[in-house]
Amino acid sequence: MTVNIGAHTSIAGGADNAVDEQAEIGGNCGQIFSHSPQVWQDPNIEDDEAERFRAASTDHDIGPWVIHSSYLVNLCTPKDDLRAKSIDSMQKEVDAAAKLGVDYVNVHLGAHTGAGVEQGLDNAASALDELDVPDEVTVLVESDAGSGTKLGGEFDHLAAVHDRTDLEIGFCLDTAHVFAAGYDLSTPAAVDETVAAFDETVGLEHLHCLHLNDSKHECGTNKDEHAHLGDGHIGDAGVDRIVNHPDLRELPFVLETPTEDGRSFAWNVERVRELRA
Template structure:
């Protein structure tokens, strides 16, 4: 089985392609060409800067080109990552409404682009308490109009401060409380930072078994595959190259070769540093899978 692995790539026009027949500026299809350059066959995008409240601005021509180029060159799927400003757990009415509006626009963009998943962090409860924050998140998600063919994925978190999603129980509770058909995205660096030891084969087995027991592996639709620059349980979220962080080669090898992960798309959010880019990390994943 061909591993589905790719990167979170930019949609910006700069350095998207040297081919004069490719769209040169401002076209979301730049993400497809960039993914090809890295050697990926699936991936993730932001539809706009994740640091500001901004709406996706995609015309039908761009969307059609994105879909046709994806169908022609990639196995898929794509994932849209929501804005970092979205906070579903917030008790603040203004932020809640902005978060719901932002999520709805990302969902609408996913439908327009033929993208099956929109990924989101639960956010921070900022004083509402764990239970209150999870209830806020579920009720916010219930206000969304999610069309057939699009699924919202709740991403696991590193769990610092009042952020929720660091425990598998948080993910399970939101899935149970919400009336929507939701699934999850597991981030390996986040899970490691939150205290799930993925650095050994035994730790990987235990973590995946716990995920299955608490949430259910049938809900696992995407993995953000990242090594970690910080130790297990530190709640520090900083990504490292695959096999070169504190999860390390043994843990990464065990994880990517686990039967539960065999057909789950792996999206890299690894750094570009030390002369290593997404291409190096994608090749690294394929090498580890070939060692099984």
Template sequence: MRVGAHVSISKSPRPNDDEKPPYGDLRNAVHRQVTFGGNCGQIFTHSPQVWQDPDIDADEAEKFRTATADQLDGPWVIHSSYLVNLCTPKDGLRQKSLDSMQKEVDAASQLGIEYVNVHLGAHTGAGVEGGLDNAVSVLDDLSIPDEVTVLLESDAGSGTKLGGDFEHLAYVLRESEQDLDVCVDTAHAFAAGYDLSSADAVDDAVAEFDDVVGLEHLACIHLNDSKHACGTNKDEHAHIGEGHIGVEGMRRIVSHPDLVDVPLVLETPTEDGRGFAWNIERVRELAAEAAEV
């Protein structure tokens, strides 16, 4: 089972670090992942709240690749900056988004990371089809290394944000000249109206995804429970099995025969004395419970 968390690359301790990170480089991400009990995971290459370039030298990249190969099963995913908006009709923001994404896919190649994950963004008045066409245009202008795949992440669907409907993802996959895949965030999909709170509901949602997008394009799952009800478009993550998706839904997601080989990356909160280690162990417990039935 490939399950892990979105971990920090920081050289300094964070509140959920079990101990002071031992390295002065990106290997701290590997160390944190192992400490939490994960064997795959996700990182930001820089603060996601600002326009900033990844700052990775060749020696640091080699150490990260070696540590990953020695200690993890993989894959890693790079999550793009929150400022990236592929759907924007604004030329300046489009160019910044394109430049940022190009640097992320280049960093992924340098680090031996297979995936770069990105939200489609908001059309901000361009309309759904106009926004999706804008996203296709940006993606097609990228020079993506052969060993890297860009993943389109499902969205909670608030305001003019696109990606909450599986058809939005399918449209971009069809229209783009790039070989793209998808990352479904369970909390986002639930907030967007795809019920995942029971075994039957999960089966229905998986079947709908397969019909609209195709399971062959599902490369990663952001496994998060939701603090809000289905269809509310509110994106706030909860501990595994303790939100509105709940134990039954989460148990079916981690044991569904069409999903068991898909890497699971957690973006669950650190609160109530519990963090990534607790949630990763909970995922494994739910998978074991399902196997016993």
């Protein structure tokens, strides 16, 4: 099977521009923000823009796509006002996904900010229950690097939310986050152990996407800073096993690697294809 590899591209100037950028870097799947992720803002995607996005994706044979939710969304929060804003933002994201023909909306659980782990997980599950998700869209909870009171760094957190919500959710594992949270991915054996741990705790049948990133920091540091594939502490051996692991290789891999050292997404896309050759 041809590897499903792409990157997070920009909708600046129109959502269809993200498709063109994806094609230029050689990607065949991808991720977008529907608006600036650093402010409370509605997606505001016009019907003709959505039609162009769908048509361009079909023409270039690019998909699946993921919408990454706003960085401000906090499903775990104990604060009523922030919870209401987070639910409203997520509802608009899943509606935008349906309009664009995007399969997934990706979201972090957020931070409990002192409410405690169990309360934070309950808050997240009940917030997800408030969503009216179109049938053709799936919400993916993304793993976290695990700093401070943020939840989602432990596979147990992901399993708990899955068990506590009535919404049919899936998951996205970010390799840099998983590594930062203390699950080793730097050797083939370590990748196998981490994949087996996820399967035992959460279930591989619920894993729909991987954010494929190397890490500039060591395993277990809770530091989230991405590196080019093979250049970080996960390294060539770990990345090779991730993209070739029999339980992962057919998933869409979405890059969030940096633009530095004269390399950007296109270099990393080609690197994955080389590893799968």
